[in-house]
Amino acid sequence: MSTATTRKKHSNWPVWLRRGPLENIATAIIGIGFLMLFQSFALSLYTWSFVTMLFGTAMFIIVSKFPE
Numbered sequence: 001m002s003t004a005t006t007r008k009k010h011s012n013w014p015v016w017l018r019r020g021p022l023e024n025i026a027t028a029i030i031g032i033g034f035l036m037l038f039q040s041f042a043l044s045l046y047t048w049s050f051v052t053m054l055f056g057t058a059m060f061i062i063v064s065k066f067p068e
Helices: 019-037 043-063
Strands: none
Touching: 019 043
């Protein structure tokens, strides 16, 4: 095997646009939306919980296509 076939391809994307960190952020947003849904003290948080979870889910789907 040559060294060219064993090397990983390096992306030209910035580190903050890579899949790993953004998937973690999207997962945190989904978790925040979940907590907003199941809290019992603020109606405005409950109202925005579905939109927050939907945004986090859409972000996760989009970010999962990014390079590592």
